[in-house]
Amino acid sequence: METGEVLVIDLFAGPGGLGEGVSSCVHENGNKPFQIGVSVEKEPSAHKTLTTRAFYRKIIETEDGLSSYQSYLYNELTRSELFDRFPIQAAEAQQETLFKPHALGADNKDIHERIRELVNAHGEKPKVVIGGPPCQAYSMAGRSRNAGIKDYVAKKDLRHFLYKEYLKVLSIAQPDVFIMENVRGILSAKVDGEIMFPRILKDLRSPGRITKIATPRYKVFSLVVGTENVNNPSYDDPTDFLIKAENYGVPQARHRVILLGVRADVEGVPRTLARRKRQTTVDQVLSDLPKLRSGFSKRKDEVKEWERAVSKNGTQVKKLLRKQFKNAQDLDLKPFKRLNRSEIQPVTHPEKMPIHLIQWYRNNAPTSVLNHETRGHMESDLLRYAFSAAYTKLSGGTSPKARDFPDALAPEHENWKSGAHADRFRTQAANKCSTTVTSHISKDGHYFIHYDPKQCRSLTVREAARLQTFPDNYKFEGNRTQQYVQVGNAVPPYLAQQIGKVVLELLS
Structure with a gap:
């Protein structure tokens, strides 16, 4: 695959951990196929970090790029001075992060317009959507805090339904693959007595049902448990979607639900992650x-x-x-x-x-x-x-x-x-x-x-x-x-x- 062949749309990006990992992948021919086209983040300091990292990825192969970046790290250059040295890459990085913080749901016009531009320009080449809707409403700590709020009503908490903003982007981009991450609590979170996770899975498999936009269906795979029915993957337990990061070289017991969606017309079956024999301390x-x-x-x-x-x-x-x-x-x-x-x-x-x-x-x-x-x-x-x-x-x-x-x-x-x-x-x-x-x-x-x-x-x-x-x-x-x-x-x-x-x- 060629460098930049796969368009990546990064939602709820935070400081860029998911985008950093995906974009660092190297094909066997030495190219880096994943190219982040847009990263959406609403928190100002995280957005600034995201923009700095986007800029770094764009200057790293240029003459004097690495040394200039390190001068910034050592406080020998201000951020403005660094960006002024590479005006083209700075403009590209700022466009990648939409120039300022944006929130899905509140700023959809700008976000969706940019995604449509990127998708149209990318043509028939592969596209990937990544990201995890904010987890405060699903996390155990968040639910505990909510329980202490007078007159709290879960169905009125829009954070329970931010995943629907993810669905809207799936309908616009219609990616070959999506990666959606969230806290373990999403498996047991309830609204009006209904466990949300089965509904979320159903909606991700058929985004058009919610968005009312003609959208392909998706097969949703676990990254840690295999399935015999590859055409309609199903799993015995919701925790089959739970990834324990300490089993995969991360020195931290971080347990997160990560869903891998594959468009129904994409051939092939994703493999599961390879566990490491020893945990890192x-x-x-x-x-x-x-x-x-x-x-x-x-x-x-x-x-x-x-x-x-x-x-x-x-x-x-x-x-x-x-x-x-x-x-x-x-x-x-x-x-x-x-x-x-x-x-x-x-x-x-x-x-x-x-x-x-x-x-x-x-x-x-x-x-x-x-x-x-x-x-x-x-x-x-x-x-x-x-x-x-x-x-x-x-x-x-x-x-x-x-x-x-x-x-x-x-x-x-x-x-x-x-x-x-x-x-x-x-x-x-x-x-x-x-x-x-x-x-x-x-x-x-x-x-x-x-x-x-x-x-x-x-x-x-x-x-x-x-x-x-x-x-x-x-x-x-x-x-x-x-x-x-x-x-x-x-x-x-x-x-x-x-x-x-x-x-x-x-x-x-």
Whole structure:
């Protein structure tokens, strides 16, 4: 297949995880067939990230493109100055992301018009639609929040029906293949007592039934469970559509529903994803990043004061843990000296990382780490972080629950021991894959404590991005909170690339 032969329409794109993975696929002849024609995203900081990445893909093969991009990463060029160096590619990137944030449902006129232009220009060559409608209405956390809203009525919550915006694009583009991603909660979400998932599947198989536009039918396949009836694929259990990312090289237990739709007239059957024999651990993908210290959020932040506090905490933690672990006294909890909270620092050689991920993370990588800055924490939380990380290390990878914390470390929460927040402080164990990286990481970091008690902190944006398998040169725009949200909401690009390869084989 030729470079750019397959048109990609990316909906609800976020910072671009799904598009990044699919567009990175390489055909056996060395070409990159997938070409993103349009990426639709409504959140401003994610849209800015999306545009920067679209621009990167367009300048990477040009003379001075990579060096100029890296100058921007090192703050030697502003974003405007970088774009001014490559005006043609900048204009193309901005057009790809529709020049400004757009929301499906609210801005359909502009979005649909651009999609029609691209589809008409592309002719009979293959087309793919990708994306996942926002999941707040389907996620377990979202449903819990909704239950607490007075007079909340599910059928009036338009977020339950954003998938119909996806159907409209299917009717306009009539792609050969579509990829639709969503949270696990979509399998059990209800409206008026009706489980939504069977209805969504039915609508995706026949989009024209809803859009009232003549549209081909689609066969919807699982990417992890095979089916004998390839002409009308059916599955015994809705969870057959659930992909557990940790089984496919992603260092994170991220369980997502991903549907692969194939137009009825497209020949061939997509294969399922190939499972890896071993899961990738947190330590394997984070150990090469520079060590950093946390900071103080409620007092003057000085490195000497931090070292003093962490040293004092280490002594107390050892005493507390001796009751539970005989070897607690052997722990080295002396703080590292003169650590920074941020700074663009060199990356060491990733000795522990699986070779396939070294190539993935480090392709065209900058020589220094991006988006690697810690946040400040209350001094009392630093003690809890040290306890949690040390406990996880001594236990062989089990993060302590509320019941495992001594009373001296209990936070002032009425429901601390009720079981409702049993894992309020959760360390990401070094020897396991991480728990699901969510947008909640932007809040306080308590669920994402670094496994090294000597650093005594939550994960940085770059560390979260590593767990999500974003390449090291992926620049997240916006402030730090916005960057965390973008990373937490994304599809892991490395998983997306594997799905893209399945689609490429099918279209070839």
